[in-house]
Amino acid sequence: MPHSGKLRLVEEVVHRPGGDVLAVTLHGTLSLGKESILLRDHLRQRFDAGSRYILLILEPVTFMDSSGIGVLVEMKAHAVHGQGDIRLCRCPSFVASILYRLALHRILEMYETEEAAMEKWGL
Secondary structure, three states, X not given: OOEOOOEEEEEEEEEEOOEEEEEEEEEEEEOOOHHHHHHHHHHHHHHHOOOOEEEEEOOOEEEEOHHHHXXXXXXXXXXXXXXXXXXXXXXXXXXXXXXXXXXXXXXXXXXXXXXXXXXXXXX
C-alpha cells in the first residue's frame, strides 16, 4: 500500500461486466511535495500497466492544495490520452468547492457514489 508521511493510498479492483475499475481511496493530505509526487507516480504506473478506468475516492482527504488539484488534472489528461478515464467520488465539500470555483468540475467529473461513477462509464 503506497504511502508518504501524510498520504496513504488504498487500492481495490472492482470487476464489472464491461471491464475492471481500479478504485483508489486517498487518506490524508494531498499537497506540494512527496504526497503529490506519490499520487502522480502511482496513478501513472497504473495507467501505463493497463488500467483504463480509475476511480479516486476522496472522502478521507483532509487537505488539498493547488498541487493536488494539478495532479488530478494532469492524471485526467494522461488517462484520456491513453483511451482511459479518471473520475472522482465522494469528494469532501472543500474539494468540490475548489473544483467548481475553478470550473474544473467540467473536466474532473465528481460522483456521490462509486456505483454512479461506474454506471456513467457503462460498466
